[in-house]
Amino acid sequence: HTVLRNTSEPPEVARALSRVAGSATPRRPSRRTCRGCGLFSRGVFPAHRIHPTAQLMLARTRLSAFIPSLFVIRSRLAMSSATGTVTIHQPLNYRAGARVHPADGGPAEEVYEPATGRVICKVLCSGEKEVDLAVQSAKVAFKIWSQMSGMERSRVLLEAARIIREQKEEIATMETINNGKSIFEARVDIDISWQCLEYYAGLAGSLAGEHIQLPGGSFGYTRREPLGVCVGIGAWNYPFQIACWKSAPALACGNAMVFKPSPFTPVSVVKLAEIFTEAGVPKGLFNVVQGGAATGQFLCHHPDVAKISFTGSVPTGMKIMEMAAKGIKPVTLELGGKSPLIIFSDCALENAVNGALMANFLTQGEVCCNGTRVFVERKILDVFTKEVVKRTQKIKIGDPLLEDTRMGALINRAHLDRVQGFIKQAKEQGAEVLCGGDLYVPDDPKLKNGYYMRPCVLGNCTDDMTCVKEEIFGPVMSILPFDTEEEAVERANATKFGLAGGVFTRDIQKAHRVVAALKAGMCFINNYNLSPVELPFGGYKASGFGRENGRAAIEYYSQLKTVCVEMGDVESVF
Numbered sequence: 001h002t003v004l005r006n007t008s009e010p011p012e013v014a015r016a017l018s019r020v021a022g023s024a025t026p027r028r029p030s031r032r033t034c035r036g037c038g039l040f041s042r043g044v045f046p047a048h049r050i051h052p053t054a055q056l057m058l059a060r061t062r063l064s065a066f067i068p069s070l071f072v073i074r075s076r077l078a079m080s081s082a083t084g085t086v087t088i089h090q091p092l093n094y095r096a097g098a099r100v101h102p103a104d105g106g107p108a109e110e111v112y113e114p115a116t117g118r119v120i121c122k123v124l125c126s127g128e129k130e131v132d133l134a135v136q137s138a139k140v141a142f143k144i145w146s147q148m149s150g151m152e153r154s155r156v157l158l159e160a161a162r163i164i165r166e167q168k169e170e171i172a173t174m175e176t177i178n179n180g181k182s183i184f185e186a187r188v189d190i191d192i193s194w195q196c197l198e199y200y201a202g203l204a205g206s207l208a209g210e211h212i213q214l215p216g217g218s219f220g221y222t223r224r225e226p227l228g229v230c231v232g233i234g235a236w237n238y239p240f241q242i243a244c245w246k247s248a249p250a251l252a253c254g255n256a257m258v259f260k261p262s263p264f265t266p267v268s269v270v271k272l273a274e275i276f277t278e279a280g281v282p283k284g285l286f287n288v289v290q291g292g293a294a295t296g297q298f299l300c301h302h303p304d305v306a307k308i309s310f311t312g313s314v315p316t317g318m319k320i321m322e323m324a325a326k327g328i329k330p331v332t333l334e335l336g337g338k339s340p341l342i343i344f345s346d347c348a349l350e351n352a353v354n355g356a357l358m359a360n361f362l363t364q365g366e367v368c369c370n371g372t373r374v375f376v377e378r379k380i381l382d383v384f385t386k387e388v389v390k391r392t393q394k395i396k397i398g399d400p401l402l403e404d405t406r407m408g409a410l411i412n413r414a415h416l417d418r419v420q421g422f423i424k425q426a427k428e429q430g431a432e433v434l435c436g437g438d439l440y441v442p443d444d445p446k447l448k449n450g451y452y453m454r455p456c457v458l459g460n461c462t463d464d465m466t467c468v469k470e471e472i473f474g475p476v477m478s479i480l481p482f483d484t485e486e487e488a489v490e491r492a493n494a495t496k497f498g499l500a501g502g503v504f505t506r507d508i509q510k511a512h513r514v515v516a517a518l519k520a521g522m523c524f525i526n527n528y529n530l531s532p533v534e535l536p537f538g539g540y541k542a543s544g545f546g547r548e549n550g551r552a553a554i555e556y557y558s559q560l561k562t563v564c565v566e567m568g569d570v571e572s573v574f
């Protein structure tokens with residue numbers, strides 16, 4: 001299923017594309033026409049990423065880096081990649097090293113492109129039988145994978161990272177089309193994804209236990225062993241990246257995985273499954289089942305599942321934990337947040353403003369660790385607010401496939417309505433909309449049914465307002481003045497959540513004092529929402545427990561076996 005959306009390139013570029021692609025009808029492309037080659041496909045032609053003509057042009061583009069006269073061709077191809085052709089292969093279940101039609105399951109769910117409101121494909125929800133087949137497939141692969149050395153596993157993961165890098169543009173385009181985030185951000189997500197695989201590939205060879213001496217020459221040692229079949233359940237805001245954050249440490253430790261993405265974003269994770277197979281994992285090591293709550297429940301209740309790693313909302317996290325408790329299964333819960341960002345008057349103002357935007361408006365504000373409660377020291381409240389509003393109003397909203405777009409579309413209509421509801425309630429409770437908050441309708445007629453809104457800054461907020469207490473998961477920043485450090489810290493911690501927090505100040509002692517006092521798992525000083533994969537990520541309080549990324553994640557995908565070795569005779573007490 002080829003999804004093609006000819007974005008609003010100017011006519012001269014469309015004409016140039018016509019020449020490059022050799023297509024007779026580039027300006028009114030059919031949904032079944034490949035942008036790369038202009039072939040009209042009814043399933044007769046084999047799926048291809050880049051048609052030979054385009055490959056030739058690509059080779060010439062590389063050459064053009066050295067020959068300035070070919071520069072024009074390079075720029076045309078750059079536009080070509082911005083047109084957003086993506087091929088969605090069916091079926092979307094992946095088991096035993098191949099795409100499979102689910103053995104059983106519910107009705108087909110429609111999958112949307114948030115930027116246009118179009119249905120891009122349908123996904124069949126997996127039933128209990130399909131879930132069981134995926135788990136059985138993972139068990140078979142686990143026997144092989146868990147016996148391999150860390151260095152052998154490392155090589156395969158490095159190869160997977162390399163393939164992701166190679167296919168970055170295709171995966172990022174897929175993510176943008178299915179999620180609605182800007183292509184600019186999607187590329188960053190894919191970079192973080194392959195970096196995660198590289199990082200755990202690096203650790204795989206050195207996962208080890210320890211040797212402990214005991215009296216009389218006896219000794220003990222520990223073995224770090226995998227858990228078995230791990231389940232990953234993902235949210236829709238970072239579909240590919242979440243799958244990598246879970247599968248990379250799981251596989252590095254020698255586990256197998258069955259992953260269930262959100263039914264809103266089922267597409268890109270199947271690509272990851274194919275990449276793992278191409279890289280050389282045993283067939284069945286990484287499987288994908290599709291569906292919502294029912295499929296998730298089959299996974300969590302399955303007796304052969306050893307661990308559940310969940311990313312999603314707090315209410316679903318509670319259900320996951322209950323199900324896991326019944327099987328005494330360990331869980332990692334990466335849940336929601338309502339994180340504080342504290343801006344002191346001695347900050348570097350421009351950095352603080354940049355930080356506040358980074359803390360609130362990535363991925364249309366649909367980010368778990370966003371610093372949505374922005375506490376600003378009263379002395380700089382006016383100047384900070386004015387600057388934040390000015391910068392927020394300049395954010396380029398619109399077609400997420402265009403290079404200069406910085407805010408795309410929210411995930412779906414229901415979620416957009418929900419975010420709008422929070423803004424309406426905020427106004428009723430006395431908050432002032434300083435900018436945005438209304439729906440945004442792009443000029444391009446293709447995008448008129450997309451789920452866009454203008455990023456919103458709320459002033460006159462108080463800690464008891466719903467917009468300040470609840471996770472909105474949209475582009476809505478609440479500004480809250482404060483007078484003293486103690487007050488800021490106390491109010492920052494007065495929440496059921498504890499995922500993240502941030503502080504902007506030039507006073508290094510104050511910065512460390514404040515983050516030490518914050519009850520949050522991921523804290524930032526003088527920046528926000530960075531994601532180095534070397535750093536553990538996870539929450540305190542209702543935001544969950546367990547950690548992803550960093551060495552810490554190894555603890556959550558492995559278990560220690562202790563072996564006690566007697567070198568002398570057995571002295572029985574009987």
Ligand SMILES: NC(=O)c1ccc[n+]([C@@H]2O[C@H](COP(=O)([O-])OP(=O)(O)OC[C@H]3O[C@@H](n4cnc5c(N)ncnc54)[C@H](O)[C@@H]3O)[C@@H](O)[C@H]2O)c1
Nearest residue numbers: 234235236261262292293296297312313316334335336368
């Ligand atoms: N802490 C983190 O790392 C992190 C990252 C991304 C998103 N999130 C959180 O995720 C939420 C948004 O994502 P969402 O709307 O997809 O969350 P959600 O809880 O609705 O769904 C998450 C996943 O759980 C599945 N699911 C739903 N009910 C289930 C059940 N009863 N049993 C098993 N699985 C079930 C869904 O199909 C989906 O795959 C926000 O709260 C956000 O903060 C957290």
Ligand SMILES: C[N+](C)(C)CCCC=O
Nearest residue numbers: 237367368369529530531
């Ligand atoms: C990559 N970020 C921006 C840190 C987001 C992590 C996942 C949270 O939703």
